[in-house]
Amino acid sequence: MRPLAHLLHPASVRVGLIPATRSLAGNFHIEAESRVVELDAQGALLDDDVRLQVFRWIRYLMPAGDSIDMTISIEGDSLRLHAHGVRQSRALDPIQRVAGLAVRSLDSSAERCIIAPRAGTFVGVEDDSLVVPQQIERSRGDRWFLLTRSPVMNVRLVLLVGLVTMPVAIAWANSQFAGAPAVAIILGVLVPAGLAMVLTRIHVPEGTRRGTWLSIGLWLALGIVAGLANILGFWLLAPDTAPWVFIRIVGGLWRYTLIGLLIVAAQGLVAQTMADAARLRAGIESALADRRGVLAGADRTDRFLSETLHRTVQGRLSAISLLLRFERRPEAIVELGRLVSDTLPTIEARLMEGSNAGIDSSERRVSDEIGLGLNDSVDWASLERSDPELARQFHLVVEECSVNARRHGGAQWMRVFMTVSADWLTLHCHDDGRGPGPQGPGSGLGSRLFDEVCAESGGTWSLVRGDVLTEFALCVPLVPPSRTTGSPEA
Structure with missing residues (x-):
């Protein structure tokens, strides 16, 4: 099977x-x-x-x-x-x-x-009917962050703006004054760069109204100083250019203030875009992690239901085979009818429920189905919090012992409890069944399950027939090798 x-x-x-x-x-x-x-x-x-x-x-x-x-x-x-x-x-x-x-x-x-x-x-x-799409919230585009992203004032940025706009400044100067001296034009770059070195030391608070106005004021001052430097250079070399004072002030504002503020605003938009991208990546990673968790949970559910179906059907068919071997055909027919009318519909109902989240002993207890009184004193909630996988395995072991005690030992009741000694955790299942006899436990219905649990956790199991009790015990280390990630010395 x-x-x-x-x-x-x-x-x-x-x-x-x-x-x-x-x-x-x-x-x-x-x-x-x-x-x-x-x-x-x-x-x-x-x-x-x-x-x-x-x-x-x-x-x-x-x-x-x-x-x-x-x-x-x-x-x-x-x-x-x-x-x-x-x-x-x-x-x-x-x-x-x-x-x-x-x-x-x-x-x-x-x-x-x-x-x-x-x-x-x-x-x-x-x-789309299965999932309601949820948009990842974008980072709030605060207008006070737009012009206050650090660095607000950058010497290299000022030099870059001055050099890039120099051809335009030269063409403009030549249109106003033939043979515009290069020294005056160069002063329009070096003086703002020198002033920028001083302005970079001024702290601009990010994301505040004061920081925004301070940023605008710094670039406005830089543009005015650039225009004044341009005027000074031309006035020293050619005093007759005084009528162009206002135009040169406006040129300095256009050259540095306007372009500089646009570049700073672009930096703010880029920073906001990168923040949105980071939030999107985090959202995608979270969604993928949730997806992996859902699929892993479905895998565990399918595995549990398959094992339950296997053990339940195997137990029924073993009983039918034994009854037929002893020529007890009517009882075998009754057992087969129970398999068809009770067991398979129960399994089908579990398949329809399809949920393995939050192991609940009441959902997995088979003692009520087979007519076995169960006295369970195990603190399952505490065990599930400390080691959910071990709790799941112990649930399966208790189910297997219940079936074995009732079907093979004729037990009427079973007591389940757990003890802790040294570094071992022991699950006990005591029942009033007849047990396997003096030859000891054989390769019965549950022996393979017990072997698999012990092989995974590094534990042992035993089955002993007492005077009035059949005592089953399964011992596992409190920190089994399969659940450790470091060396024992660690």
Whole structure:
């Protein structure tokens, strides 16, 4: 029965989508390029969570004939799966849409096609009804920040403005005064640069009204001084140019004040844009992290439901097989009817619920279903806060012990408690069943589960038959090797 759980949640799908699909009862004939097969074998074709959702969609394809022919190809950043000979398929569920899967409509009713994002890529959810788009709030464009972004006054910026506008200043001077001396024009650059060296020492508070007016005042003073320097140079060399005083003042304001303030404003806009880009990147990373969390949660849910289905169906079928072996056909028929009428609908209801968040012992307790009185004194809430994964495993162990105690030992009640000694945490399950007998525990229904838990956490388990009790104990270290990230000395 072990392949049943693997069929519903196969370990092979982690290694490759193509081998996992081919293992589905031989109903799939897959054609793919060698590059696709190689990438799939390396695990580089699809992300792990996306690969699982693709397999879940493939798993529910029903063939119209004996088999389904599937072609897998790469189209840009997407993987295209085209299935032929399909009689029925399921629509994509919300989790598959979150994973980026999308259905492509085809003319033939016997064909299905889906698109999945390749490893390292992501596409948005196409169905707008599933997700309400939320716009990432932009950083507030405060007008007081526009002209106060540091540095407000920069000597290199002043020199750059002066040199860039020098050809215009020369042409303007020549139009007003033939043979304008170069010394006067150079003074219009050096004097503002020298003044800028002094003005850079003035602190301009960012994001304030005072800082904005101070920034405007600094550049206005620089423009006026540049105009006065230009006037002084021309007046010393050519006194007859005095009528052009006002024009030269305006020229200095245009040359430095206007252009300088425009450049400072551009710097403010660039800073705001970069802040918006940083917020957008943070929002995207947060959304991708949420997406990975949702897909990982869906993976854990699917795994838990598959294991539950496997163990429940396995227990029923084992009981039916045992009853038939002892020629107790009526009881076997009753057990089979219970499997069909009770067990499978219960599992279907759990599948419909589809939620594994916040492990609740009441949701996973099977003792009520099998008629076993359970005295549970474990502080599950504290255990789930300290180690959620260990709590999940202990829940499964308690379920397994409940089934074993009731079905194989005929127990009427079971007591569950937990003890801590030294560096070990021990889960105890004591029941009034008959137990396995003097030969000790064998490879029963739950032994493989117990072995898997102990192998993962580095613990041990035991089953002992007492005078009136069957005592089960599972010990795990408080800091198991699989949950540590450093050396023991650390």
